[in-house]
Amino acid sequence: MSNDAVGRWPRGLRALRHHNYRLYFAGQTVSMAGTWMQNVAQGWLVLLLTHSPFALGVVVTLQSAPILVFSLAGGILADRLPKYRLLAVTQMAMALLALILALDATAGTVRIWHIYILATLLGTTNALTMPTQQSFSVEMVGKEDLLNAIALNSAIVNVARIIGPAVAGVLIAVAGVAICFYLNSLSYFAVIGSLLLMRSSEFRELAGTRVRGSVRAELAEGLTYVRRTWAALMIMILVLFFGAFGWTANVIFPVFARSVLRVGSEGYGVMTSSFGVGSLVAVSVLAITTRSHRWLMLGGMAAAIAVSLAFAWSRSYPLTLVLIACLGAATFCFSTQSNTILQTLVPDALRGRVMSVYMMLFVGSQPFGAFVTGALASAFGAPVAVTVDVSICASVLIAILLYERRLPAPFLGPRTSGPSPVLGSSTGPS
Numbered sequence: 001m002s003n004d005a006v007g008r009w010p011r012g013l014r015a016l017r018h019h020n021y022r023l024y025f026a027g028q029t030v031s032m033a034g035t036w037m038q039n040v041a042q043g044w045l046v047l048l049l050t051h052s053p054f055a056l057g058v059v060v061t062l063q064s065a066p067i068l069v070f071s072l073a074g075g076i077l078a079d080r081l082p083k084y085r086l087l088a089v090t091q092m093a094m095a096l097l098a099l100i101l102a103l104d105a106t107a108g109t110v111r112i113w114h115i116y117i118l119a120t121l122l123g124t125t126n127a128l129t130m131p132t133q134q135s136f137s138v139e140m141v142g143k144e145d146l147l148n149a150i151a152l153n154s155a156i157v158n159v160a161r162i163i164g165p166a167v168a169g170v171l172i173a174v175a176g177v178a179i180c181f182y183l184n185s186l187s188y189f190a191v192i193g194s195l196l197l198m199r200s201s202e203f204r205e206l207a208g209t210r211v212r213g214s215v216r217a218e219l220a221e222g223l224t225y226v227r228r229t230w231a232a233l234m235i236m237i238l239v240l241f242f243g244a245f246g247w248t249a250n251v252i253f254p255v256f257a258r259s260v261l262r263v264g265s266e267g268y269g270v271m272t273s274s275f276g277v278g279s280l281v282a283v284s285v286l287a288i289t290t291r292s293h294r295w296l297m298l299g300g301m302a303a304a305i306a307v308s309l310a311f312a313w314s315r316s317y318p319l320t321l322v323l324i325a326c327l328g329a330a331t332f333c334f335s336t337q338s339n340t341i342l343q344t345l346v347p348d349a350l351r352g353r354v355m356s357v358y359m360m361l362f363v364g365s366q367p368f369g370a371f372v373t374g375a376l377a378s379a380f381g382a383p384v385a386v387t388v389d390v391s392i393c394a395s396v397l398i399a400i401l402l403y404e405r406r407l408p409a410p411f412l413g414p415r416t417s418g419p420s421p422v423l424g425s426s427t428g429p430s
Contacts, residue, residue, distance in 0.1 A: 012284070015149035020198045021140040027194030028156045031091070034187025036164030037171075038098060040272055041180035042115065043254045044172055044265055045105065049112045053255045053382065057374020060251050060366060063119040063126075067364030070127035075356025076218050078132040079349070083139060084195045084203075090129040091195075095188035097122050102181030130363065131356035138343065138351065139203045147340050154336050155283040158328065161276025169269020222353030231345055232354065234400065235297075235338050236361055241396040242301055242334060243362040244369035245389040249308050249327065250275070251370045255382045261317050274321045278328030286336060297341065300333030301397055305390045312386035335362075 016022050046055050077086060101118050104110040137149040168180045226232045250272075257268035286296075304327055311323040339358070346354045369389065376385035 012148070013152070015137075015141045015145040015152055018141045018145070018202070020202050021137070021149060023194040023197050024136075024140060024191075025152060025156065027191040028153070029159065030190035031187045032156050032160030033164040033167075034098075034184035036160050036272070036276075037168040037180040038101075038184040040165045040168040040265075040269055041172060041177040042101075042119075044268065045110070045177045046112065046115060047254050047258060048177075049110070049115075053252055053377040054374040055112060056254060057251060057370040057372075057377075059115060059119050060370035060374075062116050062367070063123040064363055064366040064370065066120065066123035066127045067130070067360050068367070070124055071131060071356045071360035071364060072219055072222075072353070074128040074359075075131040075222060075353040077128060078135050078352030078356065079218070082200075083132045083136045084198055084200075086132050087129065087136070088192050088195045090125050090132075091188045091191045093125045094122060094129075095185045095192075097125070098181050098185035098188070102178050102185060105176070105178035105181060126363075130359040131352050134339070134355040134359060135343070135351045138348075142204050143344070146343060150336055150340050150343070151283055151286050154332055155280060158276040158279035158283060158332065161328075162273045162280065165269040165272035165276075167269075169266040172265045172269075218353065222350055222357060225346070225350050225354060226357055229345070232342060234404075235342050236357065237396070238297075238301065238334075238400065239338055239358060240361040240365050241393055242304075244365035244392075245372075246301065246304055246308070246334075246393045247331075247366060248369050248373040248389045249311060249386050251366075251373055252377055252382050252385065255377055256320070260382060261315070261320060263317055267317065271321065271324055274324040275328035275331075278325030278330075279332040280328075281325070282329040282332040282336075286333070293337065294341070296333050297337035298397070298401070300330045300335075300337065301393070303330035304334060305394050305397065308386055308390045312383040312390075 016025060042059070043056060046052075046059055049055075097118055101110070101115070104114055137153065138146050141149045171179050226236055253271050254268055257263050257265075257271055261267065263271075307323055307327045307330055311320060311327060314320045314323055342354065342358055343351065373385045373389055376388055
C-alpha cells in the first residue's frame with residue numbers, strides 16, 4: 001500500500017498520510033459531533049419528561065445492555081466480513097433511529113417508553129459496530145501508525161464532545177431538542193460517504209484474518225486467549241470496573257447541571273464540552289508518542305478516581321468545569337492506553353473478537369453501573385452516588401496493584417507463551 005505524501009504530515013498526525021484513514025477521520029469528525037448533540041438532547045429530554053435521575057440511568061442501561069448480548073457476535077462479524085461494508089450498513093441503521101426520534105419529538109408525541117425502545121435498538125446496533133470500529137484502524141494504517149490512529153480517533157470524539165454539546169445546549173434553548181436529533185441523523189451520511197470513497201486496494205492484509213470456523217469455536221478461541229494471556233486478563237478486569245463505576249459521573253451530568261449547580265441546558269452543554277477539552281489536551285500530548293505504557297493506563301485510572309470524587313462535592317460551577325476537564329484527560333489516558341496495549345498484544349486473526357470482549361466489558365458494564373448510580377442518586381443524591389462508584393473503582397485498582405507486587409514481572413508480560421506487547425521491555429517496565 002502506498003502512503004500519500006509521507007513527509008508532509010507532522011509526527012502527531014502521521015496516521016493521516018493514509019488515504020483511507022483521512023476519509024474515515026473526516027467522516028467520523030462530522031458524525032461524532034452529531035452523536036454528542038443527540039446525547040445531550042436525549043438526556044435533557046428524559047429529564048423534561050420524567051424529572052427523574054433514575055430514568056436517565058434506565059436509558060443508559062438500555063442503550064448499553066445490548067453490548068453484553070451482541071458484542072461477541074459483532075466481534076465475529078468483524079473478523080469475517082469486510083469492515084468498511086459492515087460499518088456502512090450499521091451507520092445507515094443509526095441514521096434511521098435518530099430520524100425516528102426527531103420526528104417523534106417534532107410531533108410532540110414522544111414518551112419515555114419510546115426513548116427506551118429506541119435506546120435499546122441503538123445499543124444493539126452499536127454492539128455490532130464497536131468491535132469493527134475498534135479493529136478497523138489497523139487495516140487502514142498498519143501497526144506502525146496504530147497508536148497515532150487510536151489517539152486521533154479519540155481526538156475526533158473529544159473535539160466533537162467540545163463542539164456538539166455546546167451547540168446542542170444553545171439549540172435546545174432556542175429551538176428545542178428535535179433539531180439535535182435531525183442533525184445527528186444527517187451526520188451519519190458523512191461516514192457512509194467516506195466509506196464508499198475508500199480504496200479497497202489500500203487496506204492492509206493481515207495474517208490469518210477472515211477465518212471461517214464455526215461460530216462457537218471462534219467465540220471460544222477469543223475468550224480462551226483473554227483468559228490465558230495475563231496482560232489481556234488484567235486489562236479486562238480494569239476496564240470492567242472502570243466502565244461500570246468510573247464512567248458514571250458522565251451519566252448524571254444533567255442532574256448536577258439542573259439540581260446541584262442549577263445552570264440549565266446551556267450550562268449542561270458546557271459541562272459536557274469541558275470533558276472533551278480535557279481529553280483533547282491529553283490527545284495533543286499523547287498523539288506524538290509512538291509507544292504505550294502501563295503507568296499511563298494505571299495513572300489515568302487513579303487520577304480519574306480522585307478527580308471524580310472532587311467533582312461530586314464541588315458546588316462552584318467554574319471549579320466543576322476545571323475538574324471535568326481533568327476527568328476527561330485522565331479518562332482519555334486510561335482508555336487509549338488500555339486499548340492500544342491490547343491491540344498491540346493480540347494476534348491479527350483474533351483482534352476483532354478480543355476487542356469485542358474489551359468493548360463488551362467497557363461499555364457493556366455501564367448498564368449495571370448506570371442503574372446503580374441512578375438508584376443511588378434518586379435515594380441519596382448525585383454526590384453520594386458518585387462517591388460510592390469511585391470508591392469501588394479505587395478498591396479494584398488497589399487490589400490489582402497489590403496483587404501485581406506478588407508477580408515475578410509486571411502484568412504486561414504474557415502469562416503464557418506468545419507474542420509480547422510492544423511496550424519497550426517485555427520483561428518489565430521500560
